[in-house]
Structure formats: C-alpha cells, structure tokens
Amino acid sequence: MALSTRFTETFGVQHPIVCGGMTRVGTPELIAAVANAGALGFMPAHNYPAPEDLVKEIAKIRDLTDQPFGVNFTILPSRNPPPWEELMRATVESGVTAVETAGQNPEPYLPIFQGAGAKVLHKCTSVRHSLKAERIGVDAVSIDGFEAAGHPGEDDTPGLVVIPALADKIGIPFIASGGFADGRGLAAALSLGASGISMGTRFMCTVEAPIHQNVKNQIVANDERSTNLIFRQLRNTGRYAKNGVTDEIVRILNEGGTFEDVAHLASGDQGAIVLQTGDLEAGVWCAGQTQGLIFDIPTVAVVIDRIVAEAETAIDRMVALRR
Amino acid sequence: MALSTRFTETFGVQHPIVCGGMTRVGTPELIAAVANAGALGFMPAHNYPAPEDLVKEIAKIRDLTDQPFGVNFTILPSRNPPPWEELMRATVESGVTAVETAGQNPEPYLPIFQGAGAKVLHKCTSVRHSLKAERIGVDAVSIDGFEAAGHPGEDDTPGLVVIPALADKIGIPFIASGGFADGRGLAAALSLGASGISMGTRFMCTVEAPIHQNVKNQIVANDERSTNLIFRQLRNTGRYAKNGVTDEIVRILNEGGTFEDVAHLASGDQGAIVLQTGDLEAGVWCAGQTQGLIFDIPTVAVVIDRIVAEAETAIDRMVALRR
Numbered sequence: 001m002a003l004s005t006r007f008t009e010t011f012g013v014q015h016p017i018v019c020g021g022m023t024r025v026g027t028p029e030l031i032a033a034v035a036n037a038g039a040l041g042f043m044p045a046h047n048y049p050a051p052e053d054l055v056k057e058i059a060k061i062r063d064l065t066d067q068p069f070g071v072n073f074t075i076l077p078s079r080n081p082p083p084w085e086e087l088m089r090a091t092v093e094s095g096v097t098a099v100e101t102a103g104q105n106p107e108p109y110l111p112i113f114q115g116a117g118a119k120v121l122h123k124c125t126s127v128r129h130s131l132k133a134e135r136i137g138v139d140a141v142s143i144d145g146f147e148a149a150g151h152p153g154e155d156d157t158p159g160l161v162v163i164p165a166l167a168d169k170i171g172i173p174f175i176a177s178g179g180f181a182d183g184r185g186l187a188a189a190l191s192l193g194a195s196g197i198s199m200g201t202r203f204m205c206t207v208e209a210p211i212h213q214n215v216k217n218q219i220v221a222n223d224e225r226s227t228n229l230i231f232r233q234l235r236n237t238g239r240y241a242k243n244g245v246t247d248e249i250v251r252i253l254n255e256g257g258t259f260e261d262v263a264h265l266a267s268g269d270q271g272a273i274v275l276q277t278g279d280l281e282a283g284v285w286c287a288g289q290t291q292g293l294i295f296d297i298p299t300v301a302v303v304i305d306r307i308v309a310e311a312e313t314a315i316d317r318m319v320a321l322r323r
Numbered sequence: 324m325a326l327s328t329r330f331t332e333t334f335g336v337q338h339p340i341v342c343g344g345m346t347r348v349g350t351p352e353l354i355a356a357v358a359n360a361g362a363l364g365f366m367p368a369h370n371y372p373a374p375e376d377l378v379k380e381i382a383k384i385r386d387l388t389d390q391p392f393g394v395n396f397t398i399l400p401s402r403n404p405p406p407w408e409e410l411m412r413a414t415v416e417s418g419v420t421a422v423e424t425a426g427q428n429p430e431p432y433l434p435i436f437q438g439a440g441a442k443v444l445h446k447c448t449s450v451r452h453s454l455k456a457e458r459i460g461v462d463a464v465s466i467d468g469f470e471a472a473g474h475p476g477e478d479d480t481p482g483l484v485v486i487p488a489l490a491d492k493i494g495i496p497f498i499a500s501g502g503f504a505d506g507r508g509l510a511a512a513l514s515l516g517a518s519g520i521s522m523g524t525r526f527m528c529t530v531e532a533p534i535h536q537n538v539k540n541q542i543v544a545n546d547e548r549s550t551n552l553i554f555r556q557l558r559n560t561g562r563y564a565k566n567g568v569t570d571e572i573v574r575i576l577n578e579g580g581t582f583e584d585v586a587h588l589a590s591g592d593q594g595a596i597v598l599q600t601g602d603l604e605a606g607v608w609c610a611g612q613t614q615g616l617i618f619d620i621p622t623v624a625v626v627i628d629r630i631v632a633e634a635e636t637a638i639d640r641m642v643a644l645r646r
Contacts, residue, residue: 003644127547127615146469147481157612158470158481160502160511161547165615167507179483184490187514188483190644191637192507224450224484289480292450292488312645314514318638321326321513 001308002038003186006173007195010140011098011119012068014038015308016196017186018142018175019203020123021072021100022286023047023268024275025211028057030300032064033208037304041203042072042100042121049082051090058094070098070121073109085112092116100142107136114139121175125153127166134172141166141174142198148178149200149227149239149288160192167193181290183310187318190311201288207299214278215285216297224292230266230284234259241287243280245270324635325361326509329496330518333463334421334442335391337361338631339519340509341465341498342526343446344395344423345609346370346591347598348534351380353623355387356531360627364526365395365423365444372405374413381417393421393444396432408435415439423465430459437462444498448476450489457495464489464497465521471501472523472550472562472611483515490516504613506633510641513634524611530622537601538608539620547615553589553607557582564610566603568593 005016019026019034019041026043034041043061048054054071061069071091075084088109091099099113102123113120119139124130125148130141143166144152145159157165163176176189177198189197204211205219218241228246230238233253240246249262270283298306328339342349342357342364349366357364366384371377377394384392394414398407411432414422422436425446436443442462447453448471453464466489467475468482480488486499499512500521512520527534528542541564551569553561556576563569572585593606621629 002646003641004646005644145481145483146479147484155548156469156552157547157615158468158502159483160468160481160508161470161612161615164505164507165547168616179481182487184487184515185483187641188511190641191510191514224480224488225478229479289484292480292484293491315638315641315645318326318510318513319642321328322635322638323325323327 001312003190003308003311005190005195007140007175010173011040011121013040015304016175016190017304017307018042018100018121018177018196018198020142020177020198020200021074021102022200022204023074024272025204025209026072027210028060028064030203030206030208030210031069032061033206033300034203034304035061035065035067035069037301038067039304040068040070040098042070042098044072044074045087045091046074046082049087051083051086054087055090055094058091058096062095068097070100071096072100072102073106075101075103085109088112092118101138105132105136106138110137123177125151126155126157127162127169130166130170130174134170138172140172140195141170143174143176143194145176145178147289149286152178152237152239154235154237159189163189163192163194179289181293183307183312184314185293186307186311187314199290200286201290202294202303203300204287205294205297206303207297211275212278214280215275218280219287219291219294220297222287222291224289226291227287227289231259239286239288240284241280241291243285245281245284249284324631326513326631326634328513328518330463330498333496334363334444336363338627339498339513340627340630341365341423341444341500341519341521343465343500343521343523344397344425345523345527346397347595348527348532349395350533351383351387353526353529353531353533354392355384356529356623357526357627358384358388358390358392360624361390362627363391363393363421365393365421367395367397368410368414369397369405372410374406374409377410378413378417381414381419385418391420393423394419395423395425396429398424398426408432411435415441424461428455428459429461433460446500448474449478449480450485450492453489453493453497457493461495463495463518464493466497466499466517468499468501470612472609475501475560475562477558477560482512486512486515486517502612504616506630506635507637508616509630509634510637522613523609524613525617525626526623527610528617528620529626530620534598535601537603538598541603542610542614542617543620545610545614547612549614550610550612553585554582562609562611563607564614566608568604568607572607
C-alpha cells in the first residue's frame with residue numbers, strides 16, 4: 001500500500017512521511033531506518049559540525065540504505081556557528097539529494113543545494129513565511145502548527161487552520177508538522193491540503209531512536225497535556241516535555257524573571273543528559289502533544305507501515321459514509 | 324450528496340454539521356436556515372431567559388422548518404441565573420428533540436431531556452471531561468480544540484491531537500469544534516475519528532446571521548491570526564476577535580492587572596453593541612481562527628452544501644492518491 005503525493009514525487013520517496021531534523025536523535029541509524037521504510041529522514045548537520053565528520057556520518061547512512069535520505073540545516077543565531085557553507089557543500093558533494101532548512105531565510109544557500117540537484121524543504125511556522133519561501137524558490141515547505149514540539153512559532157495557529165489557509169495560497173507542495181503520530185493524522189493532513197506529514201516525537205519512540213529507554217517509556221506514559229511552552233514571554237517559544245525543569249522555567253518567567261534567570265535550566269548539555277542517561281529531570285527534553293497518541297515503541301518500519309495502513313483505513317471509512 | 328455518520332443517525336439529521344449555541348447570534352431565523360439546509364442548529368436558551376419567550380421563539384423556528392433543531396443550555400455561574408429547569412421543561416414540552424449542554428456537568432438535567440426523548444450533546448474541552456460526560460450518560464459529546472472561539476478551555480490541545488486522543492477512548496459518538504469552516508476540515512475531522520463538526524464563526528458570516536454587515540465584512544477581511552486569547556491569566560480563557568479592546572485586556576492582564584481592572588472592557592452589553600451597530604471597537608466580540616478560511620458571506624444553505632461537496636472532493640482526492 002502506498003499514497004502518492006506531490007511531495008513523494010518531488011523528493012522521490014515512497015511514503016509522504018518525513019522524520020524532521022532532531023538534535024542528537026537523528027543519527028545515521030535512525031535516518032537509514034526511516035529511508036529503508038520508504039519515508040524521508042533528515043540528519044541534522046549541527047550534530048556533526050566538522051565537515052569531515054558530517055561526510056563520515058552521511059557515508060554511514062549510505063552503508064545502511066540505498067534509499068533517499070536528507071540532511072537538516074537549522075541555522076540559529078550563534079556566537080560560534082558551524083561552518084555552514086562548508087557543511088552544505090560537503091553534503092551535496094556526498095550525493096545527498098534532499099535538504100531541510102530551518103531557522104533563517106535559506107535564500108543565500110539555495111544555489112549550493114539546487115545547483116547540485118538537491119531539493120530543498122524549508123521549515124516555516126506561518127503562512128506568510130511559507131509564501132516568502134515559495135517566492136525565493138524552495139522546492140517545498142514544511143509548516144509547523146502550534147502543536148509542534150521544538151519551535152512552533154508565535155502565531156499559535158494549529159494545523160487544522162494553518163494547513164488549509166496555506167493550501168489556499170501556495171503553489172508548491174507542502175507538508176505539515178505538529179500533532180501527527182498516526183495514519184488518522186496523515187489522512188487529516190491530506191484532507192486539509194498538505195502533501196504529507198513530518199513527525200518527531202513518534203520517531204523518538206521507536207526501537208531505533210538512539211535515546212534512553214526511560215525517555216521512550218515516559219513518552220508512552222505521558223498524554224497530550226504533558227508538554228510545556230517555555231520562553232513564551234521572550235517570544236522564542238519552545239514546546240518541550242513537561243517536567244520539573246520546564247515547570248520551573250515557566251514559573252520563573254511568569255513571575256517576571258529574565259532569560260538569564262533560567263538559562264542554567266535550559267542548557268542543551270543537560271537535555272543531552274536526559275536522552276543519554278534517562279534521568280528525566282536532568283534538563284529540558286523535547287516531546288510534543290502527540291505523546292497522547294503514542295502507546296508503544298515499535299521499529300521505524302512498523303511505524304511507517306502502520307501509518308500508511310491507518311490512513312488507507314481512514315479513507316475507506318470515509319468512502320463508506322457516503323450515501 | 325451526503326455523509327452518514329453516527330452523529331447524523333443519533334440526531335436524525337442529514338449532514339454531520341452543527342451550528343453551536345451562539346449568544347445573540349443563534350436566532351430562530353438562523354437556526355431554521357441551518358435546519359432547512361439539513362444540519363443541526365442550537366438556539367441558546369439564555370437569549371430568551373423567560374420560559375414563555377423561549378417557547379415563542381421555538382415556535383418561530385417550527386414555523387420556518389419541519390426539520391430537526393435544538394436548544395443550547397450554557398449554564399455558567401451567575402448571581403441571577405435564568406430558571407434553567409423551567410426553560411428545559413418548556414423546551415422538551417415544545418417537542419424539541421436535541422439539546423446542547425455546556426458550562427457545567429449536565430447530569431442533574433439529563434432526566435428532564437432524555438425522559439422526554441431528547442438527545443443530549445454535551446460540550447467539553449478535554450478528553451477527561453468527555454469521558455466523564457459519557458459515564459453520566461449523555462448521547463454525544465462536542466469537543467472543543469484550542470482553536471475554538473469562545474471558551475476553548477485551558478489545556479491548549481488542538482483538534483489534530485485531541486480528536487484522535489478522544490476517539491481512542493470514547494464509545495459514544497462525538498463531533499469536534501474549533502478550526503472548522505469548510506469541507507476540508509469536515510473530512511479531516513472524520514479522518515481523525517469524529518462523527519461531525521460544529522462551527523460558529525462560519526455561521527456568523529452568512530446572509531441569515533442577525534449581526535451587522537460590518538462584522539461579517541471584518542471576518543472576511545481578517546485572517547487566522549486575528550484573534551486574542553483573553554483571561555488566560557485568570558484560567559478562564561476566551562478566544563475573541565482581535566481588536567483594540569481585546570488587545571487592551573491582554574495588555575492590562577499581562578502587566579499584572581486583575582479581572583476588576585478589565586471588567587468594564589469585557590461587558591456583554593458592549594459586545595452586543597458591536598453585533599448590532601457594527602462599531603467593531605465598541606467591545607469584545609467573538610470570532611475564531613477560521614477567519615483565515617472565510618472569504619465570503621453566502622446563505623446558510625450554500626455554506627452547508629459547499630462543505631459537504633468539498634468534503635466529498637477531499638475524499639475523492641485521497642482515493643486518487645492510492646497506488
């Protein structure tokens with residue numbers, strides 16, 4: 001079973017399902033498993049900030065799969081940025097044909113990618129930024145709804161609204177992220193006008209995800225209310241798993257605290273400790289509202305096959321409602 | 324064309340589409356138009372708090388349609404509440420076969436309704452409250468996502484997440500509200516496991532809605548970002564149209580103000596002035612994020628027919644994706 005969309009055609013993959021770039025989680029093993037299951041995974045370049053390391057990790061993926069896969073470039077303001085252009089050139093020279101860009105306008109980098117024949121999927125959190133991305137010439141957009149973990153933007157427009165609003169205005173294919181973990185969601189996204197879905201939390205909760213079993217078990221135990229929005233007050237909203245640390249960040253900022261007051265709680269190193277050691281209170285870790293839709297820890301192949309089958313079932317069910 | 328669901332079967336209507344109870348907007352003319360178009364509208368009892376007036380308004384609807392319609396009972400804390408039980412008895416004695424309850428646990432009133440053969444649709448904003456409603460014996464639930472105008476609750480779980488999360492756990496039929504204004508949304512709701520949709524803003528923006536043309540025009544002009552969440556800080560969140568008044572309420576409460584500081588801005592009388600006079604800055608008025616999906620002011624019949632046709636098209640489009 002399969003569903004062909006403008007997204008699958010543009011990126012040359014079997015299923016309209018993406019594993020978005022996940023810091024520390026999107027390792028070669030996970031991305032290759034996604035590729036072998038017929039979906040499209042993006043390995044974050046910033047996990048391997050030295051170009052020679054990135055090239056090695058890309059080679060690892062290629063050892064594990066002959067299917068298409070991608071590299072994610074999340075370009076955030078940084079005092080000590082990785083050598084982005086070198087990483088980009090190394091990526092396309094390694095033969096990677098798909099990239100996911102995020103964090104800033106990718107216009108300066110499009111020639112590097114598209115000149116080498118790679119397709120560019122740009123992440124946005126609003127209709128207006130998606131239309132801007134279309135104008136500068138990206139190949140497709142991935143729009144985050146308010147549901148999305150990580151950085152859902154400041155507009156607070158969920159997928160039910162922002163997907164059809166974008167579909168009304170955009171010409172290039174787009175996929176949607178945030179709130180998707182099963183085939184009912186894929187069918188909903190297609191109904192609303194998207195050409196596929198991108199998922200994060202669902203892929204964290206798989207056999208192949210390189211994170212501690214405690215984290216996977218907690219995602220299964222959690223429900224749709226088990227997230228916190230942090231840094232709202234700073235207009236740099238992040239959706240993370242609800243725990244003592246994110247509760248505390250929310251409390252301090254609600255009481256008028258500044259970024260400096262909470263920076264020690266939000267460090268990426270502490271988040272890494274959660275994923276490595278399974279100490280769920282060691283820091284801020286990323287998981288979305290789809291925790292309420294995740295009940296098991298299967299292989300990536302099972303996740304993908306099940307989503308496609310569930311979407312087909314949802315379509316069959318709707319056809320049967322006709323009279 | 325039509326789509327049969329457990330909702331249409333339970334409530335004996337043609338289409339799985341509800342016009343939820345809207346203060347001042349859900350007049351007999353609008354509710355009858357919804358009924359004549361094959362959907363189910365609920366006239367708010369609190370618009371006519373004297374039982375003899377409510378009976379007269381119900382009779383007006385019956386003069387205008389021979390199709391099923393309902394009455395909404397939104398029971399909020401009040402110093403001077405309407406005579407709820409009298410209104411309920413008057414409703415069922417008038418032969419009304421569907422009621423929408425909201426605001427508090429409807430358990431004490433179920434015998435009045437169900438003893439007279441009326442079906443009860445209870446509005447909830449979370450999975451847990453929906454399951455409670457099922458346990459006490461309501462016939463169906465209408466779940467509000469974060470997108471919903473009016474009172475979307477405090478959980479901030481959009482429909483993409485809360486609809487399938489509820490579908491996994493509930494046995495009775497349920498419909499979904501918030502973020503729905505067209506047939507793509509209806510198909511998405513059905514994909515996610517709901518048996519229909521409830522809409523408000525879309526019905527405000529129809530020929531028959533008894534509100535000033537300026538309000539309808541502004542809904543068309545607005546987009547998905549044109550709402551404000553007020554009273555968040557008081558844990559009594561309301562989603563209303565973005566204007567100078569709701570901006571000011573948000574500002575005052577963000578700066579530590581209390582309900583007393585903003586009560587004069589949020590009065591229902593001022594909201595009524597907006598709807599009557601079209602002075603869009605006269606007070607707080609209700610419209611949801613679906614403003615980004617509304618581009619015209621058709622008749623109710625056109626809205627309903629178009630939604631069903633669009634949903635059919637969305638289903639056809641998905642069937643065509645199969646390979």
